[in-house]
Amino acid sequence: MEERLRKVPDIVIRRLPLYLRVLDNLDHLEMPIISSEQLAQRLGFLSGQVRKDLSYFGVFGKQGVGYQTVSLREEIRRILKLNREIRVGLIGAGNLGAALVGYHQKNQEHRPLEIVALFDVDSQKIGQQIAGVDIYAVSELEKQVVAFQIKMMILAFPAVDAQMTVDRCIQAGVKSFLSFVPASIKVPPGIKLQTADVSLELQSLAYYS
Amino acid sequence: MEERLRKVPDIVIRRLPLYLRVLDNLDHLEMPIISSEQLAQRLGFLSGQVRKDLSYFGVFGKQGVGYQTVSLREEIRRILKLNREIRVGLIGAGNLGAALVGYHQKNQEHRPLEIVALFDVDSQKIGQQIAGVDIYAVSELEKQVVAFQIKMMILAFPAVDAQMTVDRCIQAGVKSFLSFVPASIKVPPGIKLQTADVSLELQSLAYYS
DNA sequence: TTATGTGAAGAGTTTCACAGCA
DNA sequence: TGCTGTGAAACTCTTCACATAA
Known part of the structure; x- marks a missing residue:
């Protein structure tokens, strides 16, 4: 077999x-x-x-x-291919993004999924760090995805330009996404997108209240 | 029909x-x-x-x-029963909990799902507020669930005592849960639990990398 | 003519139950 | 004997295709 x-x-x-x-x-x-x-x-x-x-x-x-x-x-x-390091990026260094980085570092320390780069559009945040991870400009997405060999991307930014941002990631070599973005995103075959939109989850739970 | x-x-x-x-x-x-x-x-x-x-x-x-x-x-x-107010609680006023409250208030302002109470075990946090929502002691769970008529609970605390905490919520009248807790939780028929464990999602995505 | 509502067919997933091996 | 691995059965969900109504 x-x-x-x-x-x-x-x-x-x-x-x-x-x-x-x-x-x-x-x-x-x-x-x-x-x-x-x-x-x-x-x-x-x-x-x-x-x-x-x-x-x-x-x-x-x-x-x-x-x-x-x-x-x-x-x-x-x-x-699951968890026997070798997998480099993960995260777009959206807001409250949710920062909390996800912290949560991940706490719960995943013995796992080979490492968040290696954050991305944001806010020039105040670019160049700063969160939990030891550098924040880059979204304009540098392709460059850093290639440089860090990022294969997985967490999406934690507002819905604006979501599809275009995802398309750019795929072009640069990202293979899978975990999306907290409140918008529908389409990906081609061979690319995996998992949605984790908290608003949607809560709305569907209301049915069972 | x-x-x-x-x-x-x-x-x-x-x-x-x-x-x-x-x-x-x-x-x-x-x-x-x-x-x-x-x-x-x-x-x-x-x-x-x-x-x-x-x-x-x-x-x-x-x-x-x-x-x-x-x-x-x-x-x-x-x-979906979104035509009347549904009161939501959140256990775990850490970084993730705080981010979820903020995220929810941004994305849900025109929806009748309202986070009305936060719970934590940290005595430093009890009595404080996050985004205008009061933080109560977990020991007051039953009391406040009844007082606020909370029907939905978001779980954003570490795995310790997860099952017992959920059981207490159910006893007090909570009907549905959205869990970010990295532990398996069992609920009886008639109660709905939706898991949103970020670690698990990332681990399964690794397969597609 | 258009686009819904819905049985029926097809695809996918879970459960069953047992042959087969330690 | 005990528990795995696995076809087959049962069940669930999706897709199809067409009668029907505006």
């Missing part, structure tokens, strides 16, 4: 970090082996879902036994 | 705010009527999806014509 011979559904990819979090939080000496049932229970899933998800990428468990926690963690890291 | 006689899929509910955003951004004098095709194009959807989604709630369009922009907007607001 070759990895990615069958196209893996996005929804499976989005569950892998959840498995990773469970495995990270385990005491590997006390619990060197975990079953799909135990893993599932900690996430509120069914065990079959866990086994099915993992089966897209190969055979990781031992029948009658379970999964080795340490090696399963390494396999999932490898699948 | 009675509203919610058939159970509406969550995924349909999550698209309604997108339709709402398009309708809000239109000039209603220049464009008093919109077709499902025009609406879809602005979001990168297919027109059939738009019509199917709306059909869960009733008949809003005119055959051969389209939808009246103003009345469709009002209908969607009503469906």
